[in-house]
Amino acid sequence: MRFRAAVAPLFCLSLSACGGGAAAPPALAFGLPDPVAVTYVTGDTSTLDIDAGGQTMQAQVASISTLAATFSKATDGVQVSLELKDLSATMSNPMATQSADESGITGPLVLNLDRRGVATVVSEPQMTDAASQYFQPLPLAHGLFPRLPGRAAAMGESWTDTIRYEGKQGPGSVSAQSVITHAVAGDTVVDGRSLVKLTMQGTTESSASGVITGMDFTQKLSATVTGWVLWDQGRKLMVESFGSSDGRGSMEVSAAPFPLAVRVRGQSRVRMQPAR
DSSP, X not given: OOOBOOOOOHHHHHHHHTTOXXXXXXXXXXXXXXSSEEEEEEEEEEEEEEEETXXXXXXXXXEEEEEEEEEXXXXXXXXXXXXXXXXXXXXXOSSOEEEEEGGGEESOEEEEEOTTOOEEEEEOOEEOTTGGGTOOHXXXXXXXXXXXXXXXXXXXXXXXXXXXXXXXXXXXXXXXXXXXXXXXXXEEEETTEEEEEEEEEEEEEEEEEEEETTEEEEEEEEEEXXXXXXXXXXXXXXXXXXXXXXXXXXXXXXXXXXXXXXXXXXXXXXXXOOOO
């Protein structure tokens, strides 16, 4: 794709030189989009390397899901209902392969987004413990959409946010804190529409605990994250995003006599589907 600086068109400068006032650039912010109902397809992959005292084991998780997103007005920003329409997920390790679909998940994930994209969870779907290993509402609520400045932003301008969440996740709990910097990198044309490209980079600290296959576990990770977002300024919609992460930490399992060193690498892509 060809990128160019996200600056005001030259004809605005010409109008200003002729005595007319240039129109103020639009705010880079969430609002009621047009259309109010879209579909996102997400793809996630992650590889977990476990060092058990010099003996390395590896597990892989992959999933593809379809989310129906419906937006409505909220007091400050918008409310979005995310309904899982389809899920195909697998988890494999040297001992076995497991799979899951959407049948263990009932109801939508509903959240409010203010003008900057700060999320407040209104309600979560009901899930079986097995399904919660593949579909995780809290990370989705706080990580699906980008943080925006809530005002006009020029080429090269950046802003930094601290994103925190904690709560239940299946038979356990999870907490995370991320420090993420977004920046305006330029714009591109996709399917005839001009989209703003935002870059993203930062760090995250997370912890999780609970019970898996009858064993108690705790896990702590520190990771670096990078990625980008394509944002449709005219429709107030995220069109596409990509992110990658590389984290290291430790895991304690009741069946192991000592903490296990772990490394987790992952990639995630989200793409809005064209209207039919």
